[in-house]
Amino acid sequence: MIRLTIIGSGNVAQHLIKAFSASSLVEIVQAFSRKKEALTHLLDAEKIITDFSALKETDLFIISVSDNAISEVSKQIPFENKLVVHTSGTTSIDVLDSKNRKGVFYPLQTFSKNKTVDFSIIPICLEADNQEDYDILETTAKSISNAVFSISSEQRKALHVAAVFVNNFTNHLYQLGQEICEEHQVPFEILKPLIQETADKIKTLNPAEAQTGPAKRHDSVTTDAHLDYITDENQKNIYKILTQSIQNNGKKL
Amino acid sequence: MIRLTIIGSGNVAQHLIKAFSASSLVEIVQAFSRKKEALTHLLDAEKIITDFSALKETDLFIISVSDNAISEVSKQIPFENKLVVHTSGTTSIDVLDSKNRKGVFYPLQTFSKNKTVDFSIIPICLEADNQEDYDILETTAKSISNAVFSISSEQRKALHVAAVFVNNFTNHLYQLGQEICEEHQVPFEILKPLIQETADKIKTLNPAEAQTGPAKRHDSVTTDAHLDYITDENQKNIYKILTQSIQNNGKKL
Numbered sequence: 001m002i003r004l005t006i007i008g009s010g011n012v013a014q015h016l017i018k019a020f021s022a023s024s025l026v027e028i029v030q031a032f033s034r035k036k037e038a039l040t041h042l043l044d045a046e047k048i049i050t051d052f053s054a055l056k057e058t059d060l061f062i063i064s065v066s067d068n069a070i071s072e073v074s075k076q077i078p079f080e081n082k083l084v085v086h087t088s089g090t091t092s093i094d095v096l097d098s099k100n101r102k103g104v105f106y107p108l109q110t111f112s113k114n115k116t117v118d119f120s121i122i123p124i125c126l127e128a129d130n131q132e133d134y135d136i137l138e139t140t141a142k143s144i145s146n147a148v149f150s151i152s153s154e155q156r157k158a159l160h161v162a163a164v165f166v167n168n169f170t171n172h173l174y175q176l177g178q179e180i181c182e183e184h185q186v187p188f189e190i191l192k193p194l195i196q197e198t199a200d201k202i203k204t205l206n207p208a209e210a211q212t213g214p215a216k217r218h219d220s221v222t223t224d225a226h227l228d229y230i231t232d233e234n235q236k237n238i239y240k241i242l243t244q245s246i247q248n249n250g251k252k253l
Numbered sequence: 254m255i256r257l258t259i260i261g262s263g264n265v266a267q268h269l270i271k272a273f274s275a276s277s278l279v280e281i282v283q284a285f286s287r288k289k290e291a292l293t294h295l296l297d298a299e300k301i302i303t304d305f306s307a308l309k310e311t312d313l314f315i316i317s318v319s320d321n322a323i324s325e326v327s328k329q330i331p332f333e334n335k336l337v338v339h340t341s342g343t344t345s346i347d348v349l350d351s352k353n354r355k356g357v358f359y360p361l362q363t364f365s366k367n368k369t370v371d372f373s374i375i376p377i378c379l380e381a382d383n384q385e386d387y388d389i390l391e392t393t394a395k396s397i398s399n400a401v402f403s404i405s406s407e408q409r410k411a412l413h414v415a416a417v418f419v420n421n422f423t424n425h426l427y428q429l430g431q432e433i434c435e436e437h438q439v440p441f442e443i444l445k446p447l448i449q450e451t452a453d454k455i456k457t458l459n460p461a462e463a464q465t466g467p468a469k470r471h472d473s474v475t476t477d478a479h480l481d482y483i484t485d486e487n488q489k490n491i492y493k494i495l496t497q498s499i500q501n502n503g504k505k506l
Contacts, residue, residue, distance in 0.1 A: 068474065090467075090475050108443060110450055110465050117450065123443045149443055158437030159444070161479050162430035165488075166444050167451045168466030169495045170423045175460035175503050177415040184411030190376045190402060191412070191419050192456065194362055197370065198420045199452035201363070203445065207428035212363050213421030214343075221321065222343050226414050234498055235418075241494055242422045245487055250428050 002026045002140050005055065007073060008064035009033035011111040012087050016064060016144075017042045019119040025143035029058045052076040060136060062087060062105055063096075071095040083133050089160035092153045093127055103128040103137055106156060107145070110167050119144045125151035125159065176235055208249070215246035255279045255393050258308065260326060261317035262286035264364040265340050269317060269397075270295045272372040278396035282311045305329040313389060315340060315358055316349075324348040336386050342413035345406045346380055356381040356390055359409060360398070363420050372397045378404035378412065429488055461502070468499035 004026055006013055013031070017039065020026050032049050033039045039048045049055065055078060063073050064087040074084055074097040084096055085103035096102040104127040109117060124141040126148060128134040134150070141148040151159065174195060178188045201210045214222035223243050230236045257279055259266055266284070270292065273279050285302050286292045292301045302308065308331060316326050317340040327337055327350040337349055338356035349355040357380040362370060377394040379401060381387040387403070394401040404412065427448060431441045454463045467475035476496050483489045 067472070090478065109447055110454070110463075121446050123446060125443070147443075147446070149440075151439065151443075155437055155439045157478075157482055158433055158439050161482055161492075162433040162439070162441075162444055163447055164466055164468075164479065164492070165426045165433065166430040166448050168464070168468060168499065169491075170426050170448075170451050171454070171460055171464050172468075172495055172499050172503065173418045173423050173426070174455055175464065176498075177419040178460055179503055180411055180415040180418065184408055186404065186408045186412050186415070187402075188415075190361060190378070190400075190404075191415055193374050193376060193400070194416055195419050195423075195452050195455065197363055198423050199448050201424070202427055202448065207424055207431055210363075211421070211424050211428065213417055215417075215421060215425075219320070225343065225410075226417065229410055229414055234501065234503065238422075238494060238498060239414075239417070241491060242425055245429075245491060246421065246425050248487065250425065250432055250487065 002060060002136065002143070003029050003058045004060040004062060004140065005029055005058045006031040006062050006064060007077075009035070009038035010064065010066070012107065013064035014039070014042060015111050015117065015119070016062065016087070016107070018116075019144040023143040026140055029056055030054075052078060055079070057082065059083065060085065060140060061100075067091050071097070074100070083128075083136055085128075085137065089125075089156060089163065093129075094153075101129060101133050103133055104151075104153070104156065105137055105141065106151070108159060108163060120146050123147040123149055125149050125156055127152060127156070173238075176238065179232075180230075180235070211246065213246070215243040218247060255313060255389065255396070256282050256311045257313040257315060257393065258282055258311045259284040259315050259317060260330075262288070262291035263317065263319070265360065266317035267292070267295060268364050268370060268372070269315065269340070269360070271369075272397040276396040279393055282309055283307075305331060308332070310335065312336065313338065313393060314353075320344045324350070327353070336381075336389055338381075338390065342378075342409060342416065346382075347406075354382060354386050356386055357404075357406070357409065358390055358394065359404070361412060361416060373399050376400040376402055378402050378409055380405060380409070426491075429491065432485075433483075433488070464499065466499070468496040471500060 020028050030047050030049050031039055036048050061084045065073050067088050070086045080099045082100045084100040085105040087105055089106050093102050093104050106125040107122050109122045122145050124145045126137045181188045273281050283300050283302055284292055289301050314337045318326050320341050323339045333352045335353045337353040338358040340358055342359050346355050346357050359378040360375050362375040375398050377398045379390045434441045
């Protein structure tokens, strides 16, 4: 049984608390939140602390706070030689205070407050300074997920950049699609099966193989007609640049 | 029972043939293909014709060929006052030869040769010149899909442009994500659950609500770090423009 502490009360912290609470292989001893009421719907009140001096010693401290606060929070932990990890996709393992053993426990998923997720399929990317610590992280991660990976800080940077493309930017394209629909009184609903299928396709095809559409076909009659049709300069600009990128097969211009 | 003819042998034509073949409410009388062998895996050889003079009269002729060939093909149909439709998202109903009654039968989905699709959830966008013809198209569409919509040529243009954003461009972002992973020896597999979740989210949230990430948070430390990390000029350019667009909430710059 791994006894652990969660520090933070944001989206990722809350999803981790839910997932660990459902596992019999780990125990959440305490969670730290600046405001107690942020976590009372998830944990017994006596487990929620608001002062670092109330922290108990456990096997693992998981810091899940905004990236720029990780370093400072790691200094606040009043212990030495404990295993302390953060959950950030972009932050190096080295920002953690070196009085403790360092690691990373990065669940690669997009978490929304209002949507539950199936943690068992969420990839968790782990990093530690030595094998013994890695084993603790691996046991902890496997208690909630079937997709656990050893990923260095350098690889994690690449993953996070790639995640911005496939998640943040993709979602923004959905938004632009919705705006184009609404501007012309077309229900965005009509596009939802297409959006699902686009994501489903790459389970079996690689994205380059799955690419279709006027840009891919170099069908300039259609791409020109689309550019004439789009009135918004921002949409037009994005249309041009992504069309070019498809036609160059994602290569440098 | 609606008796119909498919003209064309590409992806869309083949998926339509498969879907109609499975329906007891319509009958494919003939299909036209320039090369007979393109369709012999789907239809009895005697139903496949390679010469327009062999066309029989049916209730509905569905032209599913490349956009720039629709007009010419519609002229080749050796009948008058028949219902003739095309399946294009971008082409006006008016390109069809006016010796016949005109319509549009546009299944809004991305079709790949090597992937079967569940036609029942594919939206089919219909347009006709009169109610009687619309009814024929509606009966035909409902024989294979539960999502049938009346969409004017003008609305269809908007839908197609929006579809390019949410499908073609999204898929290209997947490709860029994969390239970033491969460049840094990270398995692209790790990102696949995130891609699924990104698409799943908008079943319940609208895209603007679902938006997360450093651009949305105006976290310039992270976006600057990402831009430093990306070496490819094309990727860098796309990163900048989509980050700006998220920060302007998709509005004109």
